[in-house]
Amino acid sequence: MSEATATSDPQFLTVGEGDAERRIAFIIREAVSKDRSPTFVWLSGYRSDMSGTKAIELDRLAGELGLACIRLDYSGHGLSGGQFIDGTISRWLEEALAVILHTKPESIIVVGSSMGGWIALRLAQELAKLDAAPKLDGMVLIAPAPDFTSELIEPHLRKKDRVSLAERGYFEEKSEYSPEPNIYTRALLEDGRENRVLTGIIETGCPVHILQGMKDPDVPYSHAMKLIEHLPADDVVLTFIRDGDHRLSRPQDIERMLSAAKGLIH
Secondary structure (H helix, E strand, C coil), rough: CCHHCCCCCCCCEEECCCCCCHEEEEECCCCCCCCCCCCEEEEECCCCCCHHHHHHHHHHHHHHHHCCEEEEEECCCEEEEEEEECCHHHHHHHHHHHHHHHHHCCEEEEEEHHHHHHHHHHHHHHHHHCCCCCCEEEEEEEEECCHHHHHHHHCCCCCCHHHHHHCCCCCECCCCCCCCCCEEEEEHHHHHHCCCCCCCCCCCCCCEEEEEECCCCCCCCCHHHHHHHHCCCCCCCHHHHCCCCCCCCHHHHHHHHHHHHCCCCC
């Protein structure tokens, strides 16, 4: 299979039942060989999708190395169905897990950006409970935002935000990355508390490489340091990027991400 034709068109998987049913879009790049090489799995951030720069570059690296790569859009994002306002960490985690179990890779290296880093950590916990799950070979977490709802949003809620949550079930906040405001729902905040990982030891069972910008306005670099305290059992590398922002999408940042991902292949 040539690199040019390795990435197929989007496929769709139905996740959930009844009113919670939604159509999840995902793209698989098939591996060139049938050896036991790991599959890259891309997990996007809040309001990001699988067509973003970092996702595309990870897919390109997989093509260069002859590896498989899985990307998906959470419900309410990109090509997937469902309403964004219905999204919660549990819901988006369920979708990521469903796509991975549906595609049946033998082993995976998960690359998660921002909220995708939180979902990656929860994914590790959920995979550990399953008998026939793929082996987790490693994680690259880019500006990871575990527990961001309770750690980074709730402590800074203004009075008008609390009123809006009580009266409308959500509040809006200006986005630095889109003309449309960010929307945070009461359901997202409540569900976030149920999915917290910074409450005890997180056992991923694999090497973890964290990339964190020190000029990140959304996730302070102290958050990455806090995360490391909860990963005492794992081989963890933390790379601070002194002039890095939240997105870490500059060419030099992309290179760091790709290098970190390649470094986890054995």
